[in-house]
Amino acid sequence: MRAALRTLLWTPSTRPTVLYDGTDDYAQAGNVLDSTFAGVGKKFTVTAWIRSDRASGWNDIIVGKYDGNLPAAEFFFRVSTGGKIEFVWYGALSGASAEGVLGSSAIGGDGKLHHVAASYDQTQALDSNVALYVDGVLESMTPTDTGVPVSIQTSITPLAIGAAVWQDNSSHSWFKGLVDEVHIYSAVLTAAQVKADMVAQLQGNEANLVSAWRCNEGGGLTLANRVATAVAMTAIGITWQRRQK
Numbered sequence: 001m002r003a004a005l006r007t008l009l010w011t012p013s014t015r016p017t018v019l020y021d022g023t024d025d026y027a028q029a030g031n032v033l034d035s036t037f038a039g040v041g042k043k044f045t046v047t048a049w050i051r052s053d054r055a056s057g058w059n060d061i062i063v064g065k066y067d068g069n070l071p072a073a074e075f076f077f078r079v080s081t082g083g084k085i086e087f088v089w090y091g092a093l094s095g096a097s098a099e100g101v102l103g104s105s106a107i108g109g110d111g112k113l114h115h116v117a118a119s120y121d122q123t124q125a126l127d128s129n130v131a132l133y134v135d136g137v138l139e140s141m142t143p144t145d146t147g148v149p150v151s152i153q154t155s156i157t158p159l160a161i162g163a164a165v166w167q168d169n170s171s172h173s174w175f176k177g178l179v180d181e182v183h184i185y186s187a188v189l190t191a192a193q194v195k196a197d198m199v200a201q202l203q204g205n206e207a208n209l210v211s212a213w214r215c216n217e218g219g220g221l222t223l224a225n226r227v228a229t230a231v232a233m234t235a236i237g238i239t240w241q242r243r244q245k
């Protein structure tokens with residue numbers, strides 16, 4: 001009896017998180033945060049906890065504003081071939097629309113939760129204006145694409161988690177697995193700040209925080225925004241699970 005009670009007391013606390021089925025689930029907030037992402041002088045960082053349930057993705061969107069028509073995209077964070085995490089952004093370069101890609105080593109499908117973070121700084125030179133972290137460790141600052149844009153373009157594409165929601169409201173590029181604690185800052189986080197974000201219990205009033213979908217509801221189809229002045233996500237088809245800490 002006493003041993004059983006002790007086991008109960010020692011059970012680690014768990015927290016709600018969202019499972020996306022990789023078929024048709026997603027959450028979206030409409031066309032928001034253009035002023036954070038697009039144009040001259042913009043800086044931002046996007047972070048999330050994820051567990052990718054596909055060993056090898058292709059274009060599995062964690063979070064972003066992406067329409068399959070290139071001129072209608074701003075950026076997205078995805079799981080790609082071999083389970084690599086990639087940050088992709090779109091903008092003007094010499095008068096044409098162009099894309100930049102920054103990739104990690106492979107982590108997909110290992111059954112584990114990972115913290116992912118990407119930052120962008122339009123004011124810095126190419127090859128020092130983007131950074132990608134996995135589990136708090138800097139993975140790369142060198143884009144792998146040739147047509148790297150100098151600033152991100154504006155689009156009316158909805159911001160979505162778990163899929164790309166195109167401007168016609170159709171969904172594509174579904175992520176399979178868990179996505180939790182999606183945070184967006186209007187600043188470039190330092191490596192120490194990325195580590196702090198991994199364990200942060202955000203209240204919504206932190207410096208430079210513009211949105212935080214903490215996914216702690218545990219039920220329903222609304223992902224509240226911890227930033228009081230920012231918008232909630234409306235979800236389709238998701239299921240809720242719990243994860244450690």
Ligand SMILES: [Ca+2]
Pocket residue numbers: 015016017180181214215216
């Ligand atoms: Ca959560």
Ligand SMILES: [Ca+2]
Pocket residue numbers: 021023024025237238
């Ligand atoms: Ca579904």
